[in-house]
Amino acid sequence: MHGPLSRRSPAVTGIGLVTPAGCDRESTWSGVLGGRRTAAPDPALEGLPVALSCRVPELDHPVLRRRGSGRLDRVDRLALAAVAQALDQAGLDPEQWDGSRVAVVTGGGMGGLLTQDQALARLADRGPEFVSPYFLTGYLINMACANIALRFGTTGPALSTSTACASGTTALGLARDLIATGQCDIALVCGAESAITRLMVAGFTQIGALSGTGSRPFDTTRDGFVIAEGAGALVLERPEHAAARAARPLARLIGYAASTDAHHLVAPHPEGRGAERAVRAALADAGVAPGDVGHVNAHGTATRQNDAIEAGVLRRVFPHRPPVTSAKGALGHTLGAAGAIEAALTVLALAKDTVPPTAGLGEPDSGMGIDVVAGPARAHAGEIAVSNSFGFGGHNAVAVLARA
């Protein structure tokens, strides 16, 4: 079933980032590299038991100044800005390409929750005839995908994936497969989430997943994640297609695998069996040995359970102790967007040969037995890196990226 290697290892020719550290690639990288924590008290969450969030500052991009952008849900605005950046870096002009050979795969857990909140309020306060006809176009979970296709004129396959906090990585894997099976030459992958609402924060609080004090991945004192919003985009391209237009790849996606715990709706398997299978399968898919991996971008949510279980998986699979980093100390947890944002950060780490630190990590949990990067960034990211994503529902998705 293995196709030609090149088809199975698409080039990453562009990335875009819109995160709490900044509205573009450079500001996001510099915030993560500097270990800058973005969590802040959120006035919209006032009165709730947890009122911390990581919000994207001053969202703006030329793509959002076109007519009709104002009524888009925030999640779609985040997605469009990230994809526009990625296309720009890839040097792809939607006026020039054959749109029927371009796919879109998005990842997100929630859809347009802010639009839903507004529509619910209008239904309750004023009645059904005052509910906006734009409620559904803002709320449906596939609309980030549809907006990207509409705005950039892509008419190949378009899919919206939802595996909770693994969605962004699931999208990457699915996009890889669309290229591998010849269904497209280019795939626009985007993880996007804008779910900082009072209901969502109340819900995550009831599950015991949120920290009221800050995100501290792999730290002895960690007590949960901080909810965040953001988007990450990657342009995947069939290598021959990229070469034909003399595009310079930033990295290659050389492996991917997914698994499911089938253990509990939200608790991870206590021994991380599903997660470990996904990591090992992704390495096998890439045709590399564990010892070839130069660093790991961990899921690292800063919940007690995730980090202990993930550390156990990494300890078993990678006895050579490659450096491990979690972006969630800086950016918070962007839920369905996290996998795409972190894959994009992993591409940057490989390209810049630098592993960013884990912000918020002061006292590494000594029981973990892994080398988590704390303090300053670490030189040497290696040739190959792994990016993990694990979601509520027991979804595990792992990407293996290699320096171009």
Added chain:
Amino acid sequence: MLHGAAKPQMRDAVTISAQESVLHAISELLIEKFEVPADEVRADAPMRELLTDSLMVVEMAIAVHETLGVKVEEEELRATTLAGFAEAVGARCTDR
């Protein structure tokens, strides 16, 4: 000029005619809520050219109902010019 002028308050209706005030309010909705370029918002512009799809028409009917207290049918919204629409809405405003 419609764009940029202060938003008329209904209590000013003694100084601004009801008709002008309604035209102004609808024009403001078109520019701010529907992002129509200000120079396209002319009294003789057909509404179907200002509101280019059916969702926009429904949204305008809701906005007029909400801001001016007048219920309009989607069909009458489609079939006229901006001035014609403002006149129809204005007539019902003064009827109240």
